Amino acid sequence: MIDIVDSARGAPATFEGWRDALRFLLSHWRSEIALLARNLGNSRSSSPQVLVRFDEKSVVVSEIYRQSEVAVGELGKDDVSARSLATTLHSAEHFGGDIVLCLPADQVLRASIKMPPARRRALRGALSYEVERLTPIEGRDLYFDHSVGPRERAAHSVQVDLRLIKKTVVDSALATCRSAGASVSGIRFDGDDREADPFVFPVDRPAWLRSLWARYGAIALSGLALLLAGLSVLSVYQGRDADLSALSDQIGTESAQAARVERIVKQITDANHQLMALSAKKRAPMVIATLSAVTRLLPDGNWITNFSVEDNKVHIQGTSPEAAKLVDLIDRSGQFRNASFDAPLTQAPDQHSQHFALGFEIVPP
Numbered sequence: 001m002i003d004i005v006d007s008a009r010g011a012p013a014t015f016e017g018w019r020d021a022l023r024f025l026l027s028h029w030r031s032e033i034a035l036l037a038r039n040l041g042n043s044r045s046s047s048p049q050v051l052v053r054f055d056e057k058s059v060v061v062s063e064i065y066r067q068s069e070v071a072v073g074e075l076g077k078d079d080v081s082a083r084s085l086a087t088t089l090h091s092a093e094h095f096g097g098d099i100v101l102c103l104p105a106d107q108v109l110r111a112s113i114k115m116p117p118a119r120r121r122a123l124r125g126a127l128s129y130e131v132e133r134l135t136p137i138e139g140r141d142l143y144f145d146h147s148v149g150p151r152e153r154a155a156h157s158v159q160v161d162l163r164l165i166k167k168t169v170v171d172s173a174l175a176t177c178r179s180a181g182a183s184v185s186g187i188r189f190d191g192d193d194r195e196a197d198p199f200v201f202p203v204d205r206p207a208w209l210r211s212l213w214a215r216y217g218a219i220a221l222s223g224l225a226l227l228l229a230g231l232s233v234l235s236v237y238q239g240r241d242a243d244l245s246a247l248s249d250q251i252g253t254e255s256a257q258a259a260r261v262e263r264i265v266k267q268i269t270d271a272n273h274q275l276m277a278l279s280a281k282k283r284a285p286m287v288i289a290t291l292s293a294v295t296r297l298l299p300d301g302n303w304i305t306n307f308s309v310e311d312n313k314v315h316i317q318g319t320s321p322e323a324a325k326l327v328d329l330i331d332r333s334g335q336f337r338n339a340s341f342d343a344p345l346t347q348a349p350d351q352h353s354q355h356f357a358l359g360f361e362i363v364p365p
Helices: 018-046 082-090 120-134 167-179 205-240 242-297 323-331
Strands: 002-006 011-015 049-054 058-065 068-076 098-103 109-115 142-152 157-166 183-189 303-310 313-320 336-341 354-362
Touching: 049 082, 049 167, 058 082, 068 082, 082 167, 098 167, 098 205, 109 120, 120 142, 120 157, 120 323, 120 336, 142 167, 157 167, 167 183, 183 205, 242 303, 242 313, 242 336, 313 323, 323 336, 323 354
Parallel strands: 049 098, 098 183
Antiparallel strands: 002 011, 049 058, 058 068, 109 157, 142 157, 303 313, 313 354, 336 354
């Protein structure tokens, strides 16, 4: 018999075994975790942030706390210097060295395009080529990120929303903040709730990690504490269960079979060596069959200039008039999977096709 005090009733609850007791504890912990997650989710926005907003005429320093923004100071464009900005930042009550940079909305070019569904890495590689069609500015002079909308199954496409901004605008604002002794934990655009992708835009990685910890650290620690508490209770009640005694006896009786297990392991090792030798003999026909399958799969107008197979991974290079569609085409073939571009697409000299480098896995038979 196991007794546990029920905090809701203020009286002990009695259980026949540790399983019933553990089930009772988990049901209570589930409700407590849900309540904790709701409270922490509501408090994430209450973590104070210092915001530095750049616009055409001024630089405004403000504090965001509990979804309200309070101005700390404003500097004219001609008055901004490392010293003046540092003085204004240190006058903010919650300034600890990290700030969020906000750039003007009129510096951001927004565009929406239709693309075949693909994984993030493959889509990013295709968008690098599409960006140069949307703006006369060279792609290397732009920062851009994107968000993907719901999939349109009838058209077999997704809507991709792009945000593009000149590197000079971002780098100039970053340099001003860093010269004042601030680290940029995130970049925003005025009037847009979605922050810039930290894996694309040049934020300060330590500051970004600190901002993540400020938002989610309490949830992680609380979950870890509850997990450790659950494991502790589980180990205590398992120690009292009679099954542990039976398991100990079973381990003792099976120790006499160690020699037999050793012989089985040796037989398995020998069999593995034989299988490896057989696999080596079959490798050459597999490469030829794979090349034949890939060439049958690619539409007319696609050319392969380089082909290699390593273990279960295939790498091809070549040219295609519609290279962005190859990832989806290969994934839907049933013979291959996990296709992705190994490098960004580049324009071929004939201006009608793109050079591509593509990798994918062979689906085991």
